[in-house]
Amino acid sequence: MEFSSQLKEFIKKELVRYEVKRSAIIPCLFAVQKEQGWVSPEAITVLSKEMELPETWITEVTSFYTMFNRKPVGKYHVQVCCNISCSMAGGRELAAHLEKNLSAKAGEVSPDGRYTVSRVECLGACGTAPMMQVNDEYYENLTLESAEKLLREME
Amino acid sequence: METKILSEHYDKPEYRTLEGYKRLGGGYEPLAKCLKMDRQQIINDVKTAGVRGRGGAGFPAGVKWGFLPDNGETRYLLCNADEGEPGTFKDKVILEQAPHQMIEGMIIAAFAINSPKSYVYIRGEYAKAQKIVKAAIDEAYAAGLLGENILGSGFTHHMDIYSGAGAYICGEETAMISSLEGKKGQPKLKPPFPAVAGYLGKPTIVNNVETFSAVQIIMRDGVEAYRKYGTEKSAGTKLFSISGDVMKPGVYEVPLGYPLKDLIEQECGGLRPGRKLKAVIPGGSSAPVLNAEESYKVTMDYEALAEMGSMLGSGAIIIMDDSRCMVDLLEVTLHFYHHESCGQCTPCREGTGWIHKMVKSIYDGTGRLQDIDLIDRVANQMRGRTICALADAASFPAISFVKKFRDEFEFYVREGRSKVTGVRVEGEAHA
Ligand SMILES: Cc1cc2nc3c(=O)[nH]c(=O)nc-3n(C[C@H](O)[C@H](O)[C@H](O)COP(=O)(O)O)c2cc1C
Ligand code: SF4
Ligand code: FES
Numbered sequence: 001m002e003f004s005s006q007l008k009e010f011i012k013k014e015l016v017r018y019e020v021k022r023s024a025i026i027p028c029l030f031a032v033q034k035e036q037g038w039v040s041p042e043a044i045t046v047l048s049k050e051m052e053l054p055e056t057w058i059t060e061v062t063s064f065y066t067m068f069n070r071k072p073v074g075k076y077h078v079q080v081c082c083n084i085s086c087s088m089a090g091g092r093e094l095a096a097h098l099e100k101n102l103s104a105k106a107g108e109v110s111p112d113g114r115y116t117v118s119r120v121e122c123l124g125a126c127g128t129a130p131m132m133q134v135n136d137e138y139y140e141n142l143t144l145e146s147a148e149k150l151l152r153e154m155e
Numbered sequence: 156m157e158t159k160i161l162s163e164h165y166d167k168p169e170y171r172t173l174e175g176y177k178r179l180g181g182g183y184e185p186l187a188k189c190l191k192m193d194r195q196q197i198i199n200d201v202k203t204a205g206v207r208g209r210g211g212a213g214f215p216a217g218v219k220w221g222f223l224p225d226n227g228e229t230r231y232l233l234c235n236a237d238e239g240e241p242g243t244f245k246d247k248v249i250l251e252q253a254p255h256q257m258i259e260g261m262i263i264a265a266f267a268i269n270s271p272k273s274y275v276y277i278r279g280e281y282a283k284a285q286k287i288v289k290a291a292i293d294e295a296y297a298a299g300l301l302g303e304n305i306l307g308s309g310f311t312h313h314m315d316i317y318s319g320a321g322a323y324i325c326g327e328e329t330a331m332i333s334s335l336e337g338k339k340g341q342p343k344l345k346p347p348f349p350a351v352a353g354y355l356g357k358p359t360i361v362n363n364v365e366t367f368s369a370v371q372i373i374m375r376d377g378v379e380a381y382r383k384y385g386t387e388k389s390a391g392t393k394l395f396s397i398s399g400d401v402m403k404p405g406v407y408e409v410p411l412g413y414p415l416k417d418l419i420e421q422e423c424g425g426l427r428p429g430r431k432l433k434a435v436i437p438g439g440s441s442a443p444v445l446n447a448e449e450s451y452k453v454t455m456d457y458e459a460l461a462e463m464g465s466m467l468g469s470g471a472i473i474i475m476d477d478s479r480c481m482v483d484l485l486e487v488t489l490h491f492y493h494h495e496s497c498g499q500c501t502p503c504r505e506g507t508g509w510i511h512k513m514v515k516s517i518y519d520g521t522g523r524l525q526d527i528d529l530i531d532r533v534a535n536q537m538r539g540r541t542i543c544a545l546a547d548a549a550s551f552p553a554i555s556f557v558k559k560f561r562d563e564f565e566f567y568v569r570e571g572r573s574k575v576t577g578v579r580v581e582g583e584a585h586a
Pocket of ligand 1: 211544545
C-alpha cells in the first residue's frame with residue numbers, strides 16, 4: 001500500500017505542527033480515513049513508517065476513538081443519534097427504519113455499497129432532534145420519510 | 156425574557172467574520188485595553204466578576220487561573236470544545252456564530268496568565284465548527300491579533316485547533332490533555348491538577364468555550380456591569396440548551412437565577428398541547444432528575460439546584476412530559492455511560508455495565524423487584540472511588556430516576572410493560 005503524495009505531504013506538515021510528533025497521530029488518521037474510507041491494519045503499518053512512530057501508538061489511538069472506522073463503511077456513513085433527546089423524538093425508530101429500508105444491517109455496509117447505518121451518542125444537536133450525521137454533515141429535524149429521501153437522493 | 160449579553164449578535168451571519176465582530180460588538184477593543192493592563196488586574200477582575208466554569212463543574216475561572224505555579228515554566232491554555240454531555244449544544248452555537256468572541260476571550264486569558272500557546276480542542280463530529288473556528292483564527296493572525304507582538308504590545312501568542320475523534324470522556328480535562336498529546340483519552344488522577352502539571356507536564360489552564368466568551372464580556376463591559384445579572388454567588392448570564400418536550404427547543408440566554416418554569420413556559424413556548432410536565436434533567440444527562448413539582452419551584456443557578464439535590468452542570472435542560480417512560484429513558488442514559496467509560500477504574504467499568512444491564516432487563520421484561528434496590532446500591536457504591544467523575548455522572552441519573560419514579564420501575568417489573576405507554580416502548584432499545 002502506498003499513500004498518495006498529498007497525504008504524505010499532509011503527514012509531513014502535521015508532524016511539525018504540534019509540540020510533540022505524537023500529537024499528529026489523530027489528524028493523520030483522519031487524513032488516512034478520508035483517502036481510504038477506513039483505517040486498515042495495513043494502513044496503520046504504513047502510517048507508522050511515514051510518521052516514524054511505533055505502530056502500537058497508532059493502533060491504540062485507532063481503537064480508542066469511535067470516529068475511526070476499523071472496518072470499511074458505505075459511501076454514506078449514516079450516524080443516527082439515539083441518545084436521550086433524540087430517542088424522545090424518534091431517533092431509534094429512525095435508525096431502525098433506515099437499516100431496514102436501505103438494507104444496511106446495523107453497522108454493516110448495504111449490498112450496493114452506499115450505506116452504513118450506525119447508532120451513535122449525543123452529537124450536540126438535541127434541540128433539533130431527531131438528527132443524523134452523514135459523513136461530515138448534520139441533518140436535523142428529520143422524519144422517517146425526509147431522512148430516507150435525503151439519503152436516496154445523495155449523489 | 157431572554158437577556159442577550161453574550162448572544163446579542165449570534166443571529167447575524169456577519170458576526171462570524173472579524174469585520175462583523177468588530178463592527179457589531181466592538182470586538183477586540185477589550186483585548187487592546189487588556190494588553191495595556193497589569194496581568195494580575197485582569198485575573199482579579201475575572202475573579203471579582205465571579206464567572207464560574209461553564210463546562211460543568213462550575214469552578215470560578217479567576218480562582219483557577221490563580222493556581223498556576225510561579226516557576227517560570229511554559230504555560231498552556233486549552234479551550235474545551237468537546238461538548239459531549241447529552242443534551243448540550245450551546246458551545247456549538249458560540250463556535251459557529253461567534254468564534255471571535257471565544258478567541259478574544261482566549262487571547263485575553265492567555266495574556267493574563269502569560270501563555271504563549273493555546274489550543275481549541277473541538278469534538279471530531281463538529282466539522283463545520285472546526286472550519287469556522289480555523290477560519291477565524293486565520294483572520295485573527297492576518298490582523299495581527301495572534302502571533303508575534305500582538306497589536307504592538309510585545310506579547311506573543313499562538314493558537315491552533317485540535318480535533319477530537321469521538322470519545323465523550325475527552326471532555327474531562329485530563330483526558331483531553333492526553334488526547335491532545337496523541338494518546339488514548341484516559342483521565343489521570345488529580346492532583347496534580349492541570350494548572351500544575353497539564354499538557355506535556357506543563358502548567359495548563361483548561362476552560363470551556365462559554366467561559367472564554369464570558370471573559371470577553373467581563374473585560375468589555377466591566378465587572379460591575381457583568382455582576383448586574385445573576386445572583387450573588389451565580390453571577391452573570393448563561394446559555395441554556397433546552398431539548399425534549401417543549402414547543403420551541405433551542406439555546407436561550409438568561410441570567411443565572413432565572414426560574415425554570417419561566418424558561419419552559421415563556422422562552423420555550425410551553426409543553427405540547429394537552430401534556431403535563433413529568434420531569435426535568437436540569438444540567439445535562441448526569442444531573443439528578445427533578446420531578447414536576449421541583450422543576451416548577453427551582454431557579455437556574457448553582458445554589459438553588461444544589462439545594463434541590465441536582466446541579467446546573469453544562470446548562471443542558473431536558474424536558475420530559477407525561478407521555479415519557481422513565482425506565483426507557485434511564486436505559487438510554489445508562490447505555491451511554493457504560494459505552495463511554497474508559498475502563499480504567501473497576502467501579503466505573505463494572506458498575507456502569509451492571510446498572511445498565513439491570514435497567515435493560517427491567518425494560519426487556521425480565522427484571523426482578525430486588526434489582527430496583529440493587530441499582531440504587533450499586534450506583535451509590537460507584538461514587539467517589541474513581542479517577543474521574545464519569546462514574547458519579549452515571550450514578551446520579553440511576554439513583555434519582557429510581558428514587559423519584561420508583562412506581563414506574565416496579566410496575567414494569569410486575570407487568571412486563573411500561574406503566575406510561577402500556578407497551579414495551581416502540582423501536583428496539585440499543586443493541
Ligand atoms: C466525564 C466528563 C466529561 C466532561 N465533558 C466536558 C465537556 O464536554 N466540555 C467541557 O467544557 N467540560 C467538560 N467536563 C469538565 C472538564 O473536566 C473541565 O472541568 C472544564 O473543561 C473546565 O472548564 P470550565 O471551568 O470553564 O468549565 C467534563 C468532565 C467530566 C468528568
Ligand atoms: S471513572 Fe470511568 S471514565 Fe473515569 S477514569 Fe475511571 S473508568 Fe475511566
Ligand atoms: S441527544 Fe441526539 S444530538 Fe443530543
